[in-house]
Amino acid sequence: MPGADRQQEHCLPDLTTKGLVDGVHTNRSDWEGAIALHAAGTATRPETVPGIQVNGCFPDDSRTNPNTPCNHDSQFVMRLPDDWNGKLVIAGPPGNRTQYANDFVISDYVLSKGYAFASTDKGNTGTEFYKDGDRPGDAVAEWHRRVAQLTRATKDVANQRYGKSPRRTYITGISNAGYLTRYALENTPDLYDGGVDWEGTLFRRNGPNLFTFLPPALRNYPECQAQGFSGDACRRMYAAGFEPGSEFLWPEHYTVYWDLTQRIYREEFDPGYDGDTVEEDGTPGTPFCQEDGDPKTRCDAEYRYRERPERVKEAVERVSLTGNIGKPLLTLHGNFDALLPIDADSNVYRRLIEKAGKGGLHRYYKIGKGNHVDRFYNQFPEDGATGKKELRPILPCHRAAFEELVEWVEKGNRPPQSTYVQKLQSANPVNGDVINYCSINDEAIYSGPTD
Numbered sequence: 104m105p106g107a108d109r110q111q112e113h114c115l116p117d118l119t120t121k122g123l124v125d126g127v128h129t130n131r132s133d134w135e136g137a138i139a140l141h142a143a144g145t146a147t148r149p150e151t152v153p154g155i156q157v158n159g160c161f162p163d164d165s166r167t168n169p170n171t172p173c174n175h176d177s178q179f180v181m182r183l184p185d186d187w188n189g190k191l192v193i194a195g196p197p198g199n200r201t202q203y204a205n206d207f208v209i210s211d212y213v214l215s216k217g218y219a220f221a222s223t224d225k226g227n228t229g230t231e232f233y234k235d236g237d238r239p240g241d242a243v244a245e246w247h248r249r250v251a252q253l254t255r256a257t258k259d260v261a262n263q264r265y266g267k268s269p270r271r272t273y274i275t276g277i278s279n280a281g282y283l284t285r286y287a288l289e290n291t292p293d294l295y296d297g298g299v300d301w302e303g304t305l306f307r308r309n310g311p312n313l314f315t316f317l318p319p320a321l322r323n324y325p326e327c328q329a330q331g332f333s334g335d336a337c338r339r340m341y342a343a344g345f346e347p348g349s350e351f352l353w354p355e356h357y358t359v360y361w362d363l364t365q366r367i368y369r370e371e372f373d374p375g376y377d378g379d380t381v382e383e384d385g386t387p388g389t390p391f392c393q394e395d396g397d398p399k400t401r402c403d404a405e406y407r408y409r410e411r412p413e414r415v416k417e418a419v420e421r422v423s424l425t426g427n428i429g430k431p432l433l434t435l436h437g438n439f440d441a442l443l444p445i446d447a448d449s450n451v452y453r454r455l456i457e458k459a460g461k462g463g464l465h466r467y468y469k470i471g472k473g474n475h476v477d478r479f480y481n482q483f484p485e486d487g488a489t490g491k492k493e494l495r496p497i498l499p500c501h502r503a504a505f506e507e508l509v510e511w512v513e514k515g516n517r518p519p520q521s522t523y524v525q526k527l528q529s530a531n532p533v534n535g536d537v538i539n540y541c542s543i544n545d546e547a548i549y550s551g552p553t554d
Contacts (some may be wrong), residue, residue, distance in 0.1 A: 104157060104159055104179075104181070104256050104257075104258075104259075104260055104493070105252075105255075105256045105259050105454070106161055107159045107161060107163075107256070107257055108160050108161055108162045108173065108175075109159055109160055109173050109185060110157055110159030110160075110173070111156065111157070111158045111159065111165050111172075111367075112134050112155060112156070112157050113127075113128060113156045113157075113158070114155055115128065115152045115153065115156055116151065116155065116186060116211075117146065117153060118150070118152045118153070118154045118156055118182045118208075118216055118261075119150075119152050119210070119216050119549070120134075120146075120147065120206050120207050120211055120212045120253075121147065121151070122151065123156075123206065126160075128156055128158070128375075129180075129203045129206050129342035130170050130201060130203045131205045131522070132199075132262050133196075133200050133201050133204045133206075134203060134205070134206050134207045134208070134355065134473045135207070136440040139195070139199065139207075139380065139472065139478045140204070140207070140277060140476060140477060140478070140498075141207055141208050141293075141438070141478065141496070141546060142477045142478055142480040142481055142496040142498070142538050143478065143481045144200030144539075145207075145498060145538055145539060146311050146514060146539045147207070147211045147215075147539075148211065148212065148213075148215035149410050150215040152184050152185075152186075152214045152215060153184070153185045154182060154183050154184040154185045154214075154354050154450055155182070155183045155264065155523075156180065156181065156182050156183075157179075157180070157181040157182075157183070157245060157260070158171050158179075159173070159177070159178070159179040159180065159181075159505075160175060160176070160177050160178040160347070161249070161252060161253075161256075162177070163176045163226060165226070165227050165234070165235040166232075167227050167228045167229045167231060167235070168201050168202075168224050168227075168228045168229075170201050170203065171286055175224045176224060176226050176227050176228065176235070176333035176550075177223070177224065177225045177249055177252075178201065178202050178223070178314050178339065179202055179221060179222065179223045179224070179253050180202045180203060180221065180222055181219070181220070181257055181266075181283065182210065182219065182220045182221070182259070183259060184214055184218075184219065185266055185338075185451060186217055187217055187218075187219060187261075187265055188218060189215070189267070189269060189270045189271070190218050190219070190269055190270060190271040190272070190273070191218060191219045191220070191221070191257060191258065191271070191272045192209070192213045192219070192221075192268040192272075192273050192274070192275065192521075193220075193221055193222070193249055193250065193253065193254050193273070193274045193275075193295075194209050194210075194220070194222045194224055194270065194274070194275055194276045194280055195220075195222060195225050195246065195249075195276050195279070195280040195283045196222065196223075196224060196225065196276075196279070196280055196463055196551060197276065197277040197279050197281075198278060198279055198280075199227075199228050199230060199232050199276035199281050199367075200224075200228065201224045201228050201296070201470050202222045202223055202224045203222070204222075205222050205276070205277075205280075208498055209222075209276075209278070209499075210222070210385045210409060211268070212502055212505075213505075214307045217509050218259070218273075218479075219261055219269065219377060221253055221254075221257040222253075222453070223249045223250060223252075223253045224249075224250040225241050225245070225246040225249050225250070225279075226242075226245040226246060226248070227245060229244075230363065230367050230384075230385070230386050231301065231367075231386070231472060232371070232426075233367055233368075233371035233374070233386050233387075234514040236253065236399050238375065238418070239371065239372050239414070239415070240372055240418035240419065240421045240422055241390070241489070242371055242435070243306075243371060243422045244422055245490065246279075246283060247283065247286055247287070247290065247422070247522070250283050250287055251287070251291050251294060252291055254272065254274075254287075254291075254295070255294065258272065263415075268407070271296045271513065272296055272547070273293050273295060273296060273297055273298060273299075273508065273509075273512075274287050274288070274297075274298040274300070274523055275297050275298055275299040275300070275301070275501075275505065276300070276301065276303075276445070277301040277302065277501075278301070278302055278303065278304060278442075278475065279304050280301075280302025280303075280304075281301045281302055281434075282304040282305070282306070282424070283298075283301040283303075284298040284299065284300045284303060285298075285303045285424050285428070285432070285452065286422075287302050288426050288428040288429055288430050289424065289425055289426070289428050289429065289505060289528065292428070292430045293428025293429075296430060296431075296512050297430050297431065297432065297433075297503050297508050297511065297512045298431075298432050298433075298508070299432075299433045299434075299435070299505050299508055300410070300432055300433065300434045300435070300459070300495070301434075301435050301436075301497065301501050302435065302436045302437065302440055302443055302448070302449065302475060303448075303452070304421055304443060304448070305424060305443070305448045305449070305451060305452055306418050306422050306423045306424060306448070307419070307423050307424065308407075308417075308420035308423050308450070309416065310408065310409070310415050311344065311447040311448070311451055312419060313364065313365065313368050314365070314369060314372075314406060314408035315343070315409075315447065316343040316344045316345070316406055317361050317365040317403075317406075318365060318403060318404055318405065318406040318407070319339055319340060319342075319343035320337075320343060320345065320353075320356075320361050321357070321361055321362060321365060321391070321403065321404035321524070322341065322393070322404045323336040323337070323339045323340050324336075324353060324357045324361075325393075326391045327340055327353075328353070328354065328357075332350045335507075337350075337507050340353075343444075343447065344436055344444035344446040344447030344448075345441065345444045346385050346440075346441075346444060346445065346446070348426060348439065349438075349440075349474075351372060351407035351483060351493065352474060352479065353441060353549070354405055354438065355482075356382075356441045358440060359377070360442050361440075361442075362390055362391055362403070363386065363390075365388075365403045366386055366387050366388035366390070366403050367386055367387065369387075369403055370386075370387040371407060372390070372415055372418045372419055373411055373415045373418070374387070375387075376401055376403075376406065376411070377401035377403075378401070380401070380409045386403075386550040388401075388403045389402060391404070392404055392405075393405075396468055403434065404502075408473075422453065424455065425455060425459060426452060426454075426455025426456040426457075426458060426459040426460060426461065427456075427459040427462075428456060428459075428461050428464055428465065429464075430464065430499070431464050431465075431508060431511050431512060432456075432464060432465050432466075433465075433466045433467075433468070433496050433504045433505075433508050433518065434449055434452065434453070434466070434468070435468050435470055435497055435500055435501055435504055436448065436449035436463065436467075436468075436469060436470065436473070437469075437470045437471075437472065437473020437474075437475065437494075437495075437497055438469050438470070438471060438472070438473065438475045438476050439472050439494060439495065440473065440474055440475045440534045441474060441475060442464075442475040442476075442531040443475060444468065444473045444481055449467065449469075452522070453465070453467045457459060461538045465521070466504075466507075466518045466519070466520070466521050467521035467522045468494065468504065468521065468522065468523075469524065470497050470498065470521070470524050470526075470541075471495065471523060471525045471526040472493065472494050472495045472497055472507070473494065473496070473497040473526075474494050474497075477496040477497060477498050477521065479494055480494045480496045480538070494531075495526040495529075495537045496537060496538055496540070497505040497541075498541050499537070499538065499539055499541035500524065500541035502541070503541045503542060503543050504543060506518075507543060518543070519543060520533065526545055529541050529542050529543070
């Protein structure tokens, strides 16, 4: 692996999660159980995929990832199937997870179709990722360098292994890795032939970004809930971008996602906001802090991004998106996304792409009743009054979109135009299954209003 600090090769009878040994070839805690990205009941393809796995790392001086004997970050996993189709898929992890986060939702699927696969940990992981780098924004900026580094090196390794370089290279990912996909096709499009962006994070200097919608959610949610999800506090949450109808998701997102996400990313871009305030778990700020009249208390619920110094906005600008993509991109985003609200994220990104004159290279599919994390499909199985399922998983739509991208790039068959994909009309027509089925190439599914 060109530039690798250390690497280990494993010749395996099966490169998919069915054959990987936990703690050696994968870390199941990064993609299974309580933090799974997929819905329970999601099927994997039955194929056994023999080949070579390479675990390793590039030189780095931060130490947040304990997965391999490297004892530092910038780790990667690369899988080279014996029966190779001549193509490569690159991914990064969502959130602040490690290189194994995509093993079930992406790696298994593309390996079963003959693709080589590689993923990076982005150069820093965990809830203290912001400690990496010398200045605000450095940790996020490193993500992009590591993706490009992995892409170039994996192409070289494929040439070593197969005697030829990949004839096509695709990039894809979820959440922060969807953001990596967007950024890569804007800034290093020569490395790729196209990508699929699954609800990528949007960073914009003047907003919207995490800091323009998470603080309003933290400020207003308690009152909104106390008023039975009605009243002015709830209207302020809708104004920040949160979708009417997604309220049943807000309690857990308030408890688990909004507060921690706001504090650790605010610390990355604006560490001076709360001085040296650090909790016992090592994360900055004060959890669920509301204004108490003490001028010394700097609550993240009270964070006003637009009032912060220019240096903060400059740090965000360093990693911002422009919409100026250079290769085909398909974007998926659920309209019930309660972490990255669709109206403050992908709706905006679509407009940026059009403004950049690149609308012809983009397709945008709004997934009806899709949330940020598919496992919530099982947690909220149905509405007690109607018996209807509350959510639909996006993973099968991601797989369908990936196939549409390949058809577009390799055969010139353009995907359906950007539109809303209704939950019920995109289910399996035989049995209504939405866990393992999604159609985005049947024009009939676009004909009705949102369900």
